Amino acid sequence: MGESAKPQPTLELVAARAGVSRATVSRVVNGSTKVSAEVNEQVNKAIAELKYVPNRAARSLANGRTNSIALVIPENAAKFFSDPYFATVIQGAAMYLADTEFTLTLLIATEADPAKTGRYLRGGNVDGALILSHHSDDRSYVELAGSLPMVFGGRPMSNESGELHVVDVDNVAAATTATRTILESGRSRVATIAGPQNMGAGQDRLQGWREALEPVGLATDLIEYGDFTPPGGEAAMISLLERGVDIDGIFIASAQMAFGALKILHERGIRVPEDISITTVDNDSYAQSASPPLTTIEQPAERQGAMMAQLLVTLIAGGQVPERTIINTVLIKRGSH
Amino acid sequence: MGESAKPQPTLELVAARAGVSRATVSRVVNGSTKVSAEVNEQVNKAIAELKYVPNRAARSLANGRTNSIALVIPENAAKFFSDPYFATVIQGAAMYLADTEFTLTLLIATEADPAKTGRYLRGGNVDGALILSHHSDDRSYVELAGSLPMVFGGRPMSNESGELHVVDVDNVAAATTATRTILESGRSRVATIAGPQNMGAGQDRLQGWREALEPVGLATDLIEYGDFTPPGGEAAMISLLERGVDIDGIFIASAQMAFGALKILHERGIRVPEDISITTVDNDSYAQSASPPLTTIEQPAERQGAMMAQLLVTLIAGGQVPERTIINTVLIKRGSH
DNA sequence: CTGAAAGCGCTTACAG
């Protein structure tokens, strides 16, 4: 008959201690305004004394909300997680949600069972989802957008439906700006190391480079591709050099690739920016620590993540959000151009 | 009376369709062995046809388990998330759990409300927790270990209780090995750039450096500290050089710091490894892309994360796990020593 | 091997 130690105190216990009904305790817990100040105080006192914490499962079952949000990440996560840009987006979303009632559930979209994630999302386990997939095979998520509030980070490749909400930077404009910065220092033979063409960011940055060169009558034939990583940048740089063309500028689609490219350039005694002017995207530690430090386009990744979370919360609450939200980028001039 | 569209099919619907009771459907869903093959098949057919997915909240409320695991991360997450090592640990844990019934909930231990995380963990919202905090103020989590299955990544600073489960690399041995590698190339004036001394890894690697030098009668006075980031490494390198001592080797406690130090060395025309031999810890893209590529100790971060998850799952299931699990490191020889 | 029934801890119309 004595009180046992471990089990969490329940609403019922709080109610008994405060001398009110469970309904009233529930109202206090949920911040209902229709509770008298006096009762409100009693109940809060009991809650504090008992260290009562509401049971999520019960609450969820009763009101049909889960208070949890999925963060979907492509399995190809080795690359993904170690990319400071994505890591920072996640951080921004997580920190924003830490101040809300929502909890973030990490979902790895595994290739072994591709339907698993969809099942989970559709299974009523979350109130909404943040999608960071960027590959061409993101169709399944795009289709889910009809039945579950979702916000995409970066534009998905397969956007037929239109009824999507995405938070993105204007990658085309960013690349154009970065490329023009090279032109301003008087260069005229400008190459690019582009990102993967099965990602929106990869496509758009290549496009932006073109849009800077074409209007001024410069050639757009010097293109190599990398996977956004340092080794990818190294390989692309080598290929570029092997062409035997006189290059005096390169727009490189990510700082990590620029970093790899720089290494090759150093090894061959090619000077930056004297011989080749370089600009890139991402203001991460690669851009900052490179020699010379890289002139780059900063993407406010943390803000992007927070924005994604904020929009999703709005969506879940039944609010309206724009289909496309653009996060402004800023050009950071350093020594590489 | 017509069937409406959206609402998830319930257990009840499946039962009706399969012509059995809800209890039986529940048994099938949970893989009970005491169901006849025939009934089992009928039920599974109904489940497939209805695309039934069990409601987590209801299940959780009924059986007292949440099937979710918290991943606790210190708020000081800017540094944290962009550290490839931690990112990879998280990835390892997430991928391991993706194949289980458990879901990973990201918890940022916010400084604004330090008790919030504790409340969440104690509130019965999760079945267990993975703690990646490494600072001296991790006491609150250590204390929680009594009431909730927990596994620590890296040894916590305040380990009074003893009843802890930690997965760690042997940082002392790693540092000793790395430092000895410098000695083997005939160096005798060996400095270190150590990590933060409020983290276990920072302390232990400094200790390992000492243990390599003292037995052979070398001085252990050349110590500078950094925060594990490239800028931290730069600053420490500058301080080291300002001492005006002839240094011919440096053990640097992280690749990111080594990376920063290398930048300073390049600028001053000091050659690596000719003038100064360098070894470090972490086989990430910093170590791989540096010039020269860094001789380093690889910590299998993904495996560490997976191991943490695995041990926690065992603990939750009521199993026994060792208090300390050591992940082996491996020395990777490259051009910097 | 299978079913009826109680119960998990909340929320929420509905009355008053």
Place this chain on the structure above:
DNA sequence: CTGAAAGCGCTTACAG
């Protein structure tokens, strides 16, 4: 402003 009661969708002894 407050309470009694039904209900959220499962699981699990308990019988049979």
